[in-house]
Amino acid sequence: MTSFDAIENLQEAAKRNLWLHFTRMSAYEQSDVPVIVRGSGAYVFDQHGKRYLDGLSGLFVTQVGHGRQEIAEAGARQAAELAYFPLWSYAHPKAIELAARLAELAPGNLNRVFFTTSGSEAVESAWKLAKQYFKLTGQPGRYKVISRDIAYHGTSMGALAITGLADIKHPFEPLLPGGVRVPNTNFYRAPDFLAGDETEFGRWAADEIERAILREGPQSVAAVFLEPVQNSGGCFPPPPGYFQRVREICDRYGVLLVSDEVICAFGRLGYYFGSQRYEYQPDIITFAKGVTSGYSPLGGMLVSDALMEPFSSGTATFLHGITFAGHPVSTAVALANLDIFEKEDLLGNVRANEAAFRATLEKLYDLPIVGDIRGAGYFYGIEMVKDKVTRETFTDDESERLLRGFLSQALFDAGLVCRADDRGDPVIQLAPPLICGQEHFDEIEAILRTVLTEAWTRI
Numbered sequence: 001m002t003s004f005d006a007i008e009n010l011q012e013a014a015k016r017n018l019w020l021h022f023t024r025m026s027a028y029e030q031s032d033v034p035v036i037v038r039g040s041g042a043y044v045f046d047q048h049g050k051r052y053l054d055g056l057s058g059l060f061v062t063q064v065g066h067g068r069q070e071i072a073e074a075g076a077r078q079a080a081e082l083a084y085f086p087l088w089s090y091a092h093p094k095a096i097e098l099a100a101r102l103a104e105l106a107p108g109n110l111n112r113v114f115f116t117t118s119g120s121e122a123v124e125s126a127w128k129l130a131k132q133y134f135k136l137t138g139q140p141g142r143y144k145v146i147s148r149d150i151a152y153h154g155t156s157m158g159a160l161a162i163t164g165l166a167d168i169k170h171p172f173e174p175l176l177p178g179g180v181r182v183p184n185t186n187f188y189r190a191p192d193f194l195a196g197d198e199t200e201f202g203r204w205a206a207d208e209i210e211r212a213i214l215r216e217g218p219q220s221v222a223a224v225f226l227e228p229v230q231n232s233g234g235c236f237p238p239p240p241g242y243f244q245r246v247r248e249i250c251d252r253y254g255v256l257l258v259s260d261e262v263i264c265a266f267g268r269l270g271y272y273f274g275s276q277r278y279e280y281q282p283d284i285i286t287f288a289k290g291v292t293s294g295y296s297p298l299g300g301m302l303v304s305d306a307l308m309e310p311f312s313s314g315t316a317t318f319l320h321g322i323t324f325a326g327h328p329v330s331t332a333v334a335l336a337n338l339d340i341f342e343k344e345d346l347l348g349n350v351r352a353n354e355a356a357f358r359a360t361l362e363k364l365y366d367l368p369i370v371g372d373i374r375g376a377g378y379f380y381g382i383e384m385v386k387d388k389v390t391r392e393t394f395t396d397d398e399s400e401r402l403l404r405g406f407l408s409q410a411l412f413d414a415g416l417v418c419r420a421d422d423r424g425d426p427v428i429q430l431a432p433p434l435i436c437g438q439e440h441f442d443e444i445e446a447i448l449r450t451v452l453t454e455a456w457t458r459i
């Protein structure tokens, strides 16, 4: 029998047997794997008892914070009553109740919920639904999907074909055909001829979707996948009017608009759904992460009545399913999570405090390395530059030294969980739990100030 009581045993086994995701494992040859053992509120604690402010909500997940007894108990009660039953031909009460509750919260006519266990599966499901929907409605040639440069939509083969990050796609090529890329809404890096006018930039970026549809042939395009605020690249909010224009374009060519809200739903932007903040009506919303605040895995897609229609009568069946999707424990947990949203008015907390969060982060503009601070709600990216005036970014070597060689570890050592990411230009990303307030913003700012000041001396 193996005992993991001793911290050294845990370390040894972590290095010997565990494979971390998107992680250069060689980084832990010389140093310890960080082991997080418990959480409470906005903080987590490692195996040595050291406390960290969870400035990323784990991975954009833990909206209500850690250690919520009532959610844990809701999960335990459900496991005792009915631990598992599939949603293949059967229903169970918590899946029904959660579907009805999500339909109530969702914008417009998104009344139908298809559950998954993750965000990638939600994205994958949305693409499959779009394809089968068009086959059933006499437009079998529509299979292509449009998404934005550097956008992350998941790692399963279908979702990866929608993802716009070349580096994480290359090892797995050839991917599913039909993924088409358009520019994202990074206004800080807008082309020169649009640099002064965000609305014009937004119109151009939306019109690039129309150009892509025309280039590909409208009869071949099934859907456009967009996040309300694009995560990868460092939180690109939509310019004013962008989504309204995209909606018009999708309607003009009969293309479905999928709002990928795996990060942006459940309060991250101060609304249950990001599309509500920016006032557009998607045909499908994909969600995961915050729906349970991570107390159990769950994802899904919300679908309009119109999309459901061809499947509502006769022999048509959506030929897709996942064993653990809509798991009883996860759906019970999601309901308890949403109860906390209501009881504590977490959306209200985000809306009341988001300006203070932004203002606190913007104090960092006095540092020479801070080029741009952008985002919305409790979701921000800080882009680091070598030269604030010219907006010159770092070379690959500098980025490697700065991010992997110093920043990630230094921020963690200083007690802040956040993300230093260079999949686009180098950014630090923040997405604290929705319970956070000024004292947490101040703590985040103080740690970033110290570490970024040190980073500047190392370039």
Ligand SMILES: Cc1ncc(COP(=O)(O)O)c(C=O)c1O
Pocket (backbone or CB within 6 Å): 118, 119, 120, 121, 123, 152, 153, 154, 155, 227, 231, 260, 261, 262, 263, 288, 289, 299
């Ligand atoms: C916008 C978006 N879509 C899809 C995914 C994939 O979700 P998962 O990791 O749960 O498969 C993510 C994950 O971060 C995401 O941010």
